[in-house]
Amino acid sequence: MSSTNNYHFAVIMMGGPAGRVVKKGINMGDLMKKSLFRNIDRFELIFCYVLCFAFSIAFDYSRRINIGSDYLRSFLEQFYEHQGAITMLFSLVIVVFHCRMIQSRKTEVRCRILVGDTIRAVTARYFCECLVMSGGAFAAALITALAVRTSVLHIVCLFGIMVLYILISSGMVRRFENI
Amino acid sequence: MTKIIDLDVKEKVYKSKKATMSVLNDFKLEVNSGETIAVVGKSGAGKTSLLNILGLLDRNYRGSYQLFGSKTNEYGLDKLAEWRNQKIGFVLQESALIASLTIEDNIRLPLMYAGPEKNAMAAELDGIAGKIGIKHILNKKPLECSGGEKARAVFARAVILQPPLILCDEPTASLDGENKENILSLLSRMNEEYNTTVITVTHDMEVADRHQRKIRLQREM
Amino acid sequence: MKIFNFFIKKIFLRRVVIAVSILLLILLSNYLIFISSRSVVSTMQGYEEIKQLNQKNSYIANLDPESDIAVDRITKDNTQRLYDHLKEEAVRYGILAEGFVIDMPNSQDMEITCSYLNKEYYDMNKQFAISQGEELDFGYDVDDSPVIPVWVGKGLSESYPLGTVTEVYEPVLQRNVTLKVQGILEPNIAHSNMYSLSSKQYYNFSVIVPVNEGFIRNADIDFQLQSLFDIILIDTTKDKVDEFAATIQDELGAKFNFCTQEENFEYFDDIFFSSMKIILVITVVLLVILSGIAVWSSLSSVRMMIKEFTINLFVGMQYSKLRKILYGYHGLLFLVNLLILLGITAHSRHGNWVRKDSYFCTFGFCGLISMDWIALLAVLVFDIILGAILVELMMWRIKKVPISLGVLQ
Numbered sequence: 057m058s059s060t061n062n063y064h065f066a067v068i069m070m071g072g073p074a075g076r077v078v079k080k081g082i083n084m085g086d087l088m089k090k091s092l093f094r095n096i097d098r099f100e101l102i103f104c105y106v107l108c109f110a111f112s113i114a115f116d117y118s119r120r121i122n123i124g125s126d127y128l129r130s131f132l133e134q135f136y137e138h139q140g141a142i143t144m145l146f147s148l149v150i151v152v153f154h155c156r157m158i159q160s161r162k163t164e165v166r167c168r169i170l171v172g173d174t175i176r177a178v179t180a181r182y183f184c185e186c187l188v189m190s191g192g193a194f195a196a197a198l199i200t201a202l203a204v205r206t207s208v209l210h211i212v213c214l215f216g217i218m219v220l221y222i223l224i225s226s227g228m229v230r231r232f233e234n235i
Numbered sequence: 236m237t238k239i240i241d242l243d244v245k246e247k248v249y250k251s252k253k254a255t256m257s258v259l260n261d262f263k264l265e266v267n268s269g270e271t272i273a274v275v276g277k278s279g280a281g282k283t284s285l286l287n288i289l290g291l292l293d294r295n296y297r298g299s300y301q302l303f304g305s306k307t308n309e310y311g312l313d314k315l316a317e318w319r320n321q322k323i324g325f326v327l328q329e330s331a332l333i334a335s336l337t338i339e340d341n342i343r344l345p346l347m348y349a350g351p352e353k354n355a356m357a358a359e360l361d362g363i364a365g366k367i368g369i370k371h372i373l374n375k376k377p378l379e380c381s382g383g384e385k386a387r388a389v390f391a392r393a394v395i396l397q398p399p400l401i402l403c404d405e406p407t408a409s410l411d412g413e414n415k416e417n418i419l420s421l422l423s424r425m426n427e428e429y430n431t432t433v434i435t436v437t438h439d440m441e442v443a444d445r446h447q448r449k450i451r452l453q454r455e456m
Numbered sequence: 457m458k459i460f461n462f463f464i465k466k467i468f469l470r471r472v473v474i475a476v477s478i479l480l481l482i483l484l485s486n487y488l489i490f491i492s493s494r495s496v497v498s499t500m501q502g503y504e505e506i507k508q509l510n511q512k513n514s515y516i517a518n519l520d521p522e523s524d525i526a527v528d529r530i531t532k533d534n535t536q537r538l539y540d541h542l543k544e545e546a547v548r549y550g551i552l553a554e555g556f557v558i559d560m561p562n563s564q565d566m567e568i569t570c571s572y573l574n575k576e577y578y579d580m581n582k583q584f585a586i587s588q589g590e591e592l593d594f595g596y597d598v599d600d601s602p603v604i605p606v607w608v609g610k611g612l613s614e615s616y617p618l619g620t621v622t623e624v625y626e627p628v629l630q631r632n633v634t635l636k637v638q639g640i641l642e643p644n645i646a647h648s649n650m651y652s653l654s655s656k657q658y659y660n661f662s663v664i665v666p667v668n669e670g671f672i673r674n675a676d677i678d679f680q681l682q683s684l685f686d687i688i689l690i691d692t693t694k695d696k697v698d699e700f701a702a703t704i705q706d707e708l709g710a711k712f713n714f715c716t717q718e719e720n721f722e723y724f725d726d727i728f729f730s731s732m733k734i735i736l737v738i739t740v741v742l743l744v745i746l747s748g749i750a751v752w753s754s755l756s757s758v759r760m761m762i763k764e765f766t767i768n769l770f771v772g773m774q775y776s777k778l779r780k781i782l783y784g785y786h787g788l789l790f791l792v793n794l795l796i797l798l799g800i801t802a803h804s805r806h807g808n809w810v811r812k813d814s815y816f817c818t819f820g821f822c823g824l825i826s827m828d829w830i831a832l833l834a835v836l837v838f839d840i841i842l843g844a845i846l847v848e849l850m851m852w853r854i855k856k857v858p859i860s861l862g863v864l865q
Contacts, residue, residue: 107745125731126652127499134491145484148477149749155474156756283860292770292859313774320772333764335470347459348772392771 090173092161092182092229098189101153105190105218108147109197112214115139116206143210147217154225165232179229186222190215239400239432240266240289244298247284258284258454259296268399269430271422273443276452282436283404285452289434290323290402291315303399320348324393326403326422331389332377338384339373342391349396363391367421383414390421394431401425403435407442419445459773463781464788467764474760478753479789482842485746486793486835490801492739493834495654497827499728502648502656508581509550509650510721515689515697515714516650523711527681534707535680539672541703548690550577551667551683552647556627558663562615566661566814570627571647572679574667576690583647584664588618589639592666598629598674604665605638610819611660613640628679629671635663643819644826650686653728661814681708689714747842754846758853769859778854782847790839794832801828 093101119136123129135142165178194215201208242264249256258281266272274282287293288300291307294315300307303322307315325331332341342360364370367387372380380388386406393401401422407415419442425431435446443449468475510516519525542549553572560568575594578584586607596602608616616622616637626633641664646656672680684704689697697714704712715723758765765778805823808816818825824832 125727125734127654127728128731128734130652130655131491131495131731131735134495142484142487145480148480149753151477152474152481152753152756155471155477156760159760287860295858313776316769316772316774316777319770325770331767331770333467333767335764336466340466344768345771347462348768348774348777 090168090177090181091185092157092164092178093185097157098185101150101157101186102189102193104150104153105193106196108143108150108214108218109193109200109211111146112143112210113197113201113204113206115143116201116210117204120204120206139210140213143214144217147214147221150218150221154221154228158225158228161229162232165229175230175232179226182229183222183226186225187219190218190222194218236267236269238265239268239303240264241301242289242298243300244285244288244296246298247281247288247293247296259288259452262298262452264450266432266434268432269426270448271426271433271446272435272448272450273446274434274436274450274452275438275440275443277454280452280454282452286402286404286434286436289400290325291319316348320345321396322398322400324396324398324401326390326393326401326406326418328386328389328405328408330385332385334377337374337376338369338380338388341377341388342373342395344392345396360391360395363395367391368417382409383411383417386410386414386418387421390418394425397429397431399429399431401431401433403433403437405437406435407437407439415439415442459777460781460784464785467761468785471757471760474753474757475789478750478757479792481746481750481753482789482839483793483796485743485750485842486790486797486839487800488739488742488746489835489838490797490831492735494827494831495735496732497830498648498654498656499732501646501827502653503724503728505581505583505648506650506653506720506724508583509577509688510717511580511690512717513691513693515692515716516720517685517687517689517712517714518651519685520711520713525708525710530677530681530708532677532680535677535684536673537707538684538700538703539669539680541700542689543669545696545699547692547696547700548576550574550580550688550690551672552577552581552686553628553679553683554647554657554662555682556679558624558627560612560616560622560624560663562612562661564611564661564809564812564817566611566812566817568612568661568663569814570663570665571659572628572665572667572671572683574672577688578666580688580690584645584659585642586639587642588613589637592638592664594666594668596668598633598668598670601634603634603636606635606666607639607641607664608637609641609645609658609660609662610643611814611817612663628675630676635665653724657815658818660817660819684708684712743838747845750842751846751849754850755853758850762854762857765854766857766859775851775855779847779851782850783843786843786847790836790843793839794835797832797835798822798824 115135118132123132165175168178169175194211197211197215198208201211242262244259244262246257246261247259249258256279258279262281262285264285274285276282284293288296289302291302294308302318307318310318332338333344336344339360342363360373361370364373367390369384369387369391372384372388377385377388386409390406403422406422407418410418422433422435423445426433433446435442437443551572551574554569556570556572558568558570562568573581578592578594584607587610589607590605592607593605596604598604603621618637618640620637621634622637623632623634625631641659643660645659647659649655649657667675672683689700701712701714704710769775769778801824802822805818805820805825805828807813808818809823817823820828
């Protein structure tokens with residue numbers, strides 16, 4: 057129950073569509089029960105998010121520290137000049153996850169609608185849960201970035217890209233309504 | 236009449252973490268060329284397992300299986316695939332179509348794996364489509380077709396290479412009366428015109444009654 | 457081929473997002489390997505060059521990092537006395553001075569630089585290979601207004617073919633001299649920076665000028681000073697080296713360190729080889745992570761396409777055929793990746809030509825040179841290994857789901 061309350065708190069703090077879902081009186085405890093995610097899916101997605109943020113922080117950290125060797129620095133420079141592109145490519149692992157997730161939950165979405173759920177609620181739950189997981193990873197990454205004194209700009213941009221992936225994949229969930 | 240199927244299953248076991256289930260214990264089946272057989276039984280009796288074995292899809296059982304005089308247990312996976320392509324047609328529920336392909340592409344699928352000789356012998360697609368009544372949907376995708384049309388498309392794919400054996404798994408399960416009759420008529424025609432052997436798994440006794448022989452499978456408690 | 461086309465167009469590429477994502481993730485690992493391999497190859501090439509200069513009983517100079525040199529207070533007399541000292545003490549030395557711009561119009565409109573080397577340096581360092589012409593002649597007398605024999609880089613061979621005699625304003629002698637093209641360098645002859653072995657400059661648009669005592673005496677202070685910075689004292693004793701160092705301190709007010717062969721090898725071990733180990737560790741760790749992601753993505757794609765695979769297996773596709781198709785598909789992905797890498801590298805090399813960066817312009821197919829091709833080969837080897845792993849894992853996954861009528865219901 058306490059984990060459900062924490063979930064409830066996290067969603068309210070985010071406001072937006074998640075907040076609207078709360079205001080409509082949907083029991084957030086149901087959010088976990090009616091979720092399209094299984095525990096293994098949550099683990100995989102959180103792992104993907106953490107990996108992406110860790111990659112970005114490691115990149116920035118290596119730029120900040122005093123690498124004694126010019127040779128090593130000149131090697132790493134070849135990656136620094138393409139840091140944005142490299143981080144974006146790395147984040148494609150999240151795209152693969154979303155595609156697989158959407159594909160494998162097609163039947164489940166249809167079945168839920170048959171038994172009384174609405175596509176709007178299913179989409180909102182999916183969106184919220186993805187946002188909570190990415191938000192949690194983002195918060196952890198932000199704290200780590202501040203602790204090691206690296207740039208938070210890249211972390212924020214990466215979070216923005218993740219939200220974009222979530223929005224697009226949520227839109228794909230809606231397509232299953234009429235199949 | 237030649238014997239085309241000589242099946243002797245000692246035991247077929249399904250193991251999971253929680254339980255072990257055994258079906259088709261000491262099951263024997265002999266089928267002659269041109270016969271039509273319905274396999275009936277309650278859920279869990281082993282009907283689909285039987286079709287999997289007959290269709291060379293499942294080799295994990297104790298026993299022997301001679302098909303068209305050949306001992307299939309001795310064959311490798313590639314040889315079994317070749318036989319599935321050329322000697323067996325599967326008529327399944329209409330969900331067994333690839334959603335991203337057109338109906339025509341779905342029907343032509345077996346032709347891709349058949350050699351040029353077999354390709355030449357294959358029934359003309361237009362001819363089959365015309366006889367079955369699906370000419371108008373050849374360029375459509377499965378999602379754009381009705382249940383009856385999809386069922387006939389699955390049938391067309393099963394018979395395009397004119398196999399001597401057709402295995403059907405609940406082919407009429409989700410169809411209305413008219414479409415059900417269509418499929419059953421098509422199967423009858425295959426049997427009458429080409430002496431095709433038809434084995435059908437079904438829950439529907441009306442469908443079962445349309446076959447020459449009925450086999451009832453019972454689950455051992 | 458028909459079946460392969462069918463699978464590519466109608467099954468794999470139907471899931472464009474997945475196919476592109478996997479392609480780009482593999483591209484990332486390929487880029488990592490490419491950069492790392494190229495760095496290692498370039499470093500090893502530089503090391504081989506430096507080994508030739510770093511000989512027994514030779515001492516290589518470098519300005520002490522904590523020493524400041526007040527260039528504006530140094531006169532030519534100061535620097536000339538240093539060369540005189542070396543002559544008096546009969547100490548042989550090798551010098552290479554670079555970066556002096558010479559006005560030589562050419563078809564590529566490139567800025568041409570001169571590299572000056574004396575006979576001792578020339579004899580030690582054998583990386584100056586020529587494709588046409590003769591060995592350099594160091595015996596001319598610069599006071600006699602001679603024709604100075606030079607070598608030119610491949611990029612200048614069109615504007616200044618073998619045998620060309622031209623009058624130019626010599627930047628270090630600060631007067632007009634006549635140069636004769638005595639040889640054309642092989643394409644992409646390069647010199648590595650001693651303190652950054654992977655960093656190279658190419659002589660495709662350079663003029664190699666042989667210098668002797670007379671030339672040095674007539675050269676300006678910039679040349680004389682620059683030549684001292686990396687001077688190599690050949691086959692001499694520690695006492696003479698220390699004496700020379702003391703003379704430099706007196707004349708220039710700067711501290712020069714002279715490192716022995718052992719000290720230099722120790723330096724390379726400390727700086728380069730330990731750094732290379734770090735690079736290799738970083739590369740391996742990242743490759744393991746990226747390969748793991750590629751494996752996970754491929755297995756995910758199998759899950760998404762299991763129905764298509766199963767139906768094809770139903771209608772007679774053989775597992776062996778499916779395996780070939782998967783190998784073909786991954787081969788295609790890797791080929792596209794290699795072409796993208798080729799494109800990125802060619803674009804980068806071409807950029808040097810566009811910016812007229814004469815020290816970095818290279819000749820080769822699409823401007824790629826040997827270290828680029830070796831790196832691409834390393835990528836190819838990795839791709840073959842990764843491809844085999846991915847395909848076998850995918851086959852294992854597909855076989856794990858038994859073909860069964862139940863799968864389709």
